Amino acid sequence: MTENEKKMSAIVKPQDIEALIELFEASDWDEMHLEIEGLELFLSSDPKARIAVQPPHPTVAHAPASAHPHPTIPQGMGHLAPPPTPTQEVSSVPEGCIAVKAPNLGTFYRAPKPGAAPYVELGQSITADTEICLIEVMKLFTSVRAGTVGTIREICVNDAELVEYGQTLFYIETA
Amino acid sequence: MALNRLFIANRGEIAVRILRTAKRLGLETVLGVSEADRESMGSEMADRAVVLGPSPSAKSYLDERLIVHAAKMTGCDALHPGYGFLSEKAKLASLCEEESIIFVGPRPETIDVLGDKLSARTMALQAGVQTVPGTDHIATIVEAKHAAEQLGYPVVMKASAGGGGRGMFMARSAEELDISFGRASREAESAFGDSRLYMERFVERARHVEVQIVGDGDGTIVHFGERDCTVQRRYQKLIEEATSTALPSRLRTKLREAAIRITSFAKYRNAGTVEFLYDVDREDFYFIEVNSRIQVEHPVSEEVTGEDLIARQLHVAAGKGIGLSQADVQIRGHAIECRINAEDPFNNFIPAPGRITAWSPPTGEGIRLDTHARMGYLVPPFYDSMIGKLIAKGRDRSEAIERILRAIRDFRLEGPKTTLPLLSFVAAHTDFRENRITTRWLEDKGLPAFAGA
Numbered sequence: 324m325t326e327n328e329k330k331m332s333a334i335v336k337p338q339d340i341e342a343l344i345e346l347f348e349a350s351d352w353d354e355m356h357l358e359i360e361g362l363e364l365f366l367s368s369d370p371k372a373r374i375a376v377q378p379p380h381p382t383v384a385h386a387p388a389s390a391h392p393h394p395t396i397p398q399g400m401g402h403l404a405p406p407p408t409p410t411q412e413v414s415s416v417p418e419g420c421i422a423v424k425a426p427n428l429g430t431f432y433r434a435p436k437p438g439a440a441p442y443v444e445l446g447q448s449i450t451a452d453t454e455i456c457l458i459e460v461m462k463l464f465t466s467v468r469a470g471t472v473g474t475i476r477e478i479c480v481n482d483a484e485l486v487e488y489g490q491t492l493f494y495i496e497t498a
Numbered sequence: 499m500a501l502n503r504l505f506i507a508n509r510g511e512i513a514v515r516i517l518r519t520a521k522r523l524g525l526e527t528v529l530g531v532s533e534a535d536r537e538s539m540g541s542e543m544a545d546r547a548v549v550l551g552p553s554p555s556a557k558s559y560l561d562e563r564l565i566v567h568a569a570k571m572t573g574c575d576a577l578h579p580g581y582g583f584l585s586e587k588a589k590l591a592s593l594c595e596e597e598s599i600i601f602v603g604p605r606p607e608t609i610d611v612l613g614d615k616l617s618a619r620t621m622a623l624q625a626g627v628q629t630v631p632g633t634d635h636i637a638t639i640v641e642a643k644h645a646a647e648q649l650g651y652p653v654v655m656k657a658s659a660g661g662g663g664r665g666m667f668m669a670r671s672a673e674e675l676d677i678s679f680g681r682a683s684r685e686a687e688s689a690f691g692d693s694r695l696y697m698e699r700f701v702e703r704a705r706h707v708e709v710q711i712v713g714d715g716d717g718t719i720v721h722f723g724e725r726d727c728t729v730q731r732r733y734q735k736l737i738e739e740a741t742s743t744a745l746p747s748r749l750r751t752k753l754r755e756a757a758i759r760i761t762s763f764a765k766y767r768n769a770g771t772v773e774f775l776y777d778v779d780r781e782d783f784y785f786i787e788v789n790s791r792i793q794v795e796h797p798v799s800e801e802v803t804g805e806d807l808i809a810r811q812l813h814v815a816a817g818k819g820i821g822l823s824q825a826d827v828q829i830r831g832h833a834i835e836c837r838i839n840a841e842d843p844f845n846n847f848i849p850a851p852g853r854i855t856a857w858s859p860p861t862g863e864g865i866r867l868d869t870h871a872r873m874g875y876l877v878p879p880f881y882d883s884m885i886g887k888l889i890a891k892g893r894d895r896s897e898a899i900e901r902i903l904r905a906i907r908d909f910r911l912e913g914p915k916t917t918l919p920l921l922s923f924v925a926a927h928t929d930f931r932e933n934r935i936t937t938r939w940l941e942d943k944g945l946p947a948f949a950g951a
Binding site: 428461463487490 | 530533548549550551552553557558563564566567568571572593879
C-alpha cells in the first residue's frame with residue numbers, strides 16, 4: 324500500500340463512497356466532483372461523461388444483427404438495432420422542456436387499450452396527474468403520469484415498442 | 499429447437515464468459531443490464547444491451563418478469579441465467595417455459611426438488627447415495643451406545659426439535675456418551691418441551707468435493723471430473739481445484755459414480771454440480787446438495803478436460819443432447835482457480851468497491867483470467883465484489899501451484915483493496931502445498947497466520 328492509499332483509506336471508507344453514490348442517485352444533480360486529499364470522486368448522470376484520470380475505452384458500435392423470423396416476436400422486434408440511447412437525447416433536449424423517462428424496462432403503449440384514443444397528443448396541455456402512457460411488463464400494465472404541468476412537445480417512442488429503464492418517453496414544455 | 503438469439507440474464511465476469519462462447523458459436527446476443535452496468539464490458543460485447551432497471555438488483559437482476567419480458571421483446575429464443583441472482587429460482591425457468599423461451603438449465607421441477615434440502619436428501623437416498631449417516635430417535639443410553647458403535651465414534655447427538663446447539667453434544671467414546679446423554683435429554687426437554695435426540699456421525703476433518711455433470715434430461719449423465727473447494731471462509735470458497743488429489747483414486751471413481759446416480763435418477767437436464775462432504779479420517783464421503791446451475795469454479799474443470807462447459811450447456815439447451823460420451827472426456831493435468839474479490843482481507847473482508855487505477859494482469863503458459871474488469875473500471879457497491887478469477891493449469895498439482903503463485907504475484911491491480919495478498923499467502927503455505935487442509939483450516943489456522951505474517 325502506498326502512502327497515498329493509506330491516507331485515502333483513512334479518510335474515505337467504502338461505505339462513504341456508497342453513501343455518496345446513494346445521495347447522488349437520490350438527487351437531481353447532473354454531476355458531482357469531489358476531491359479529498361488525493362482521492363478524486365466523479366459522479367455523473369451522463370454515462371458518456373469522463374474525467375481525465377480514466378482512459379478512454381473503445382466505443383463498440385452496436386452492430387445491428389441480422390433479422391430472423393421468430394413466431395413469438397411481438398411486432399417490430401425483428402432486429403437488434405438498439406433505440407437511440409437516452410444520453411444521445413440529453414444533448415437534444417428541446418428548449419424549456421423536461422424529459423419524462425421510463426421507470427423500468429417494458430413495452431410502451433400510448434392508449435389504454437387497443438383501438439382506444441391515445442392518452443395524450445402533441446401540443447396537449449397536461450397537469451402533473453395526467454396519465455400519459457402505459458408501460459407493460461408481462462401483462463402487467465402500469466400507467467405513467469406527467470409529473471409536471473405543461474404541454475406535450477415531443478413523443479419519443481412508437482406505440483408498442485420496447486423501452487429501457489431511463490429512456491426518454493416524452494418531452495414536456497413546462498409552463 | 500432453434501437457438502439463434504440468446505438472452506443473458508446476469509452481469510460481471512459470468513456475463514462476459516457466456517458472451518464469449520455464444521459469439522464463438524455464432525449466436526446473436528442480448529444482455530440485460532442494470533443502470534450501473536450500462537457501460538460494462540458485457541454491454542459492449544453483446545449485440546444489444548437493454549437497461550432493465552436501476553442499479554439495485556431487486557429492481558433489475560432479481561426481477562424475473564422484467565427479464566423475461568426483455569428476452570421476449572428482443573426476440574430471444576433462449577435465456578442463460580448464469581450463477582447467483584435468479585439462476586436457481588424455479589419461477590424464472592417456468593416463466594421462460596410459458597413464453598416458449600428455452601431456459602439454459604434444468605426443468606423448474608428439478609430446481610424445486612433439488613433446492614429443498616430435505617427432498618434432495620430423500621432423492622439421494624432413493625438413488626442409493628449416502629448422506630451423513632445418522633439414526634432415528636434415540637430414547638435410552640443403551641440405544642445410544644449401540645447406535646454409536648454402528649456409526650463409529652466420534653458422534654454428535656442433536657435434539658429432534660432442536661436448533662441453536664441446545665441438547666447437542668459430541669462424544670468420542672461410550673464414557674463421554676454416558677456423561678452427556680442424560681443432561682442433553684433434559685436440556686432438550688426444557689428448551690423445546692421435547693426430550694427426543696438423534697445421532698449423526700461427527701465429521702471432524704472434512705474436505706469439500708464436488709462433481710461437475712451435464713445431463714440430457716432423459717437420464718444420461720456425463721461427468722467432467724471432480725473439484726476440491728476446501729479453502730473456504732464462512733462457506734465462501736476462495737480457491738478451487740480440479741481434480742481432488744486428496745482423495746484416493748478408488749474413492750474418486752466412487753464419488754463420480756455417486757454423482758451420476760443421483761442426477762440420472764433425477765433425469766437432470768443441463769449442467770449441474772453434486773456437492774459432497776469428504777470425511778478425511780474415515781475416508782468416506784456424504785452427499786450434501788446439487789447446485790442446479792453453472793458454477794463460479796467451472797473453469798478448473800474446463801482446464802483439465804479441455805471442454806467448454808457453456809458450449810455444452812447451449813448444446814443441451816438446443817435439444818441436441820450432450821454431444822459426447824463419458825469415454826470422450828479425458829482428464830489431464832491439474833488446475834487451480836483463485837477468486838479475486840474487492841474485499842479487504844486485512845480488515846475482516848469488508849467490501850472495497852472503487853475504481854481500478856492500475857491494471858496489468860499476468861500472462862504466461864497455463865494462465866487464464868475470467869474477468870469483466872479493466873483499467874478504469876468502477877467496482878460498483880451494489881453487487882457481489884468479485885473482480886475476476888485467476889486460473890492456472892499445470893501438468894500436476896505442484897506445477898499448477900507454482901504457476902498460480904507467480905501469476906498472483908505478477909498481478910498489478912490498484913484501486914480497490916483485493917483478496918490477492920491472502921490468495922498468495924494460502925497458495926504458498928505448506929499446509930496447502932502438502933494438501934493437508936480441511937474446511938476449517940482457513941478460519942482456524944490460515945487467517946490467524948495471515949494476520950500475524
